[in-house]
Amino acid sequence: MQVYKAFFRIIQKNRSQILIYLVVFMVLALLLTNAYTPPQDTDFTKTRFNIAFINEDGDSELVAGLKTYLGENANLVDLPDDPQQLQDALFFRQVVYILRVPEGFTAAMLNGQDVQLEKTIVPDSPSNIYMDLLINKYLNTVKTYVTYLPGLSQAKLVSYLAADLAEETPVTVISGSNHSANAEKSGYYFNYISYSLFAILILGVCSVMLVFNDTDLKRRNLCSPIRSANMNFQMILGNLSFAVLTWLVLISASFVMYGSYMFTTNGLLLLLNSFIFTLAALSISYLIGNLVKSRGAMSAVANVFALGTSFLSGVFVPQELLGANVLTIASFTPTYWYVKANNEIANAVSFNADNLQSIFTSMVLVLAFGVAVLGVTLVLIKQRRVEA
Structure with missing residues (x-):
């Protein structure tokens, strides 16, 4: 060798x-x-955004239910219905989303008509998508009940909505730390x-x-x-x-x-x-x-x-x-x-x-x-x- x-x-x-x-x-x-x-740690935590809720539809249980649902997922900030103050609050990020419920919203929803809510938002903000998803989820659930169970009272409808929207799917994340x-x-x-x-x-x-x-x-x-x-x-x-x-x-x-x-x-x-x-x-x-x-x-x-x-x-x-x-x-x-x-x-x-x-x-x-x-x-x- x-x-x-x-x-x-x-x-x-x-x-x-x-x-x-x-x-x-x-x-x-x-x-x-x-x-x-x-x-x-990259575990998911829910983020609560500041939003303003302006109601022009009077004393409506359906609108009150929407406000309660949004309040469970976001921080509701009381602001006067003044365009200048609302714009200032949006500019200084006191709120990132302003939702306005127009007059006749409840009647239109109960009759199965399409309704457009008014919103004022911070451009290109992820909060916009999140709030839109929450609102659409609520309105789509309302539309489902109105379509298949017509004649429900507002009180009964709101109770059904609260029960359905409170349902959550448990998620288990296996940690690989x-x-x-x-x-x-x-x-x-x-x-x-x-x-x-x-x-x-x-x-x-x-x-x-x-x-x-x-x-x-x-x-x-x-x-x-x-x-x-x-x-x-x-x-x-x-x-x-x-x-x-x-x-x-x-x-x-x-x-x-x-x-x-x-x-x-x-x-x-x-x-x-x-x-x-x-x-x-x-x-x-x-x-x-x-x-x-x-x-x-x-x-x-x-x-x-x-x-x-x-x-x-x-x-x-x-x-x-x-x-x-x-x-x-x-x-x-x-x-x-x-x-x-x-x-x-x-x-x-x-x-x-x-x-x-x-x-x-x-x-x-x-x-x-x-x-x-x-x-x-x-x-x-x-x-x-x-x-x-």
Whole structure:
């Protein structure tokens, strides 16, 4: 296993560059994890708006019922029926909605006629939609009773309306707070792994390939008693061992920081996704290693490729904040699909056929990138041998 040993001797001599990326990543991961604050409680709470209710229909039980219903869902503000004062109240946001019930409203409703209520509102305010929904709900219920139970007295109608509109559907929200804290942190951590993985693998593989692709060393190896197939096997084994070792070192911190979460379905999927990405990154690193000709170029390519794909694909900037054109370009890199799968895994509270299909599709695409790049690399190596 002379070639295999030589592979890691070369890695050992270049350990300073590799350790820089490893230490920087670990420090950033720890800082970002400690600086993370869990999202605020986003449970729904009902908001009560200030509204004014102007009645021009006299002493009507139906109108009184409408006013009572709106008062249960909004704050009724008493204002005089003066246009100037009403406009001032709206301007200074003492109220956001002014409802005026016109004369003849009750008679028209009881006869099944369409009635238009007058409203004065703050433009483009969400309170407008909410109040319109409440009013329409009340009026539609009135119309239903008038249509199918004609002849009801106002008192009876209002009592039926109050009972019907008081009905509420209980909603149970399953909190994922315990899940989301670890999920968010681990999602960020595994996203950042892609940057460090790419940089370390490119530097390590390129440093080895620069040595073995040296013309004089190649000729000496051809004269050695080791068969070419055996030499290539040891080289492949060295690359795989280096990639797996790098992956194990990078994911080891996740077990310390997130503990038992890494043994859940989410954690195992994150590990699987990162391992598949490691294979794709190794394949790309192998191609780059067969293209670069100097150590200066090796460092430049490592920085540009690792940073460039990270910025484009959503590692440093969330994919939700990136433009459509940027995401289209990023989709031609394995990092984009790796980060996409990570985000879906981290956001999933439970798994079903739909979200698992999307996650595994992204993983397959990452693996396909690796296979395609490896195929291009093998063709390139064969072509160089033929030319030589």
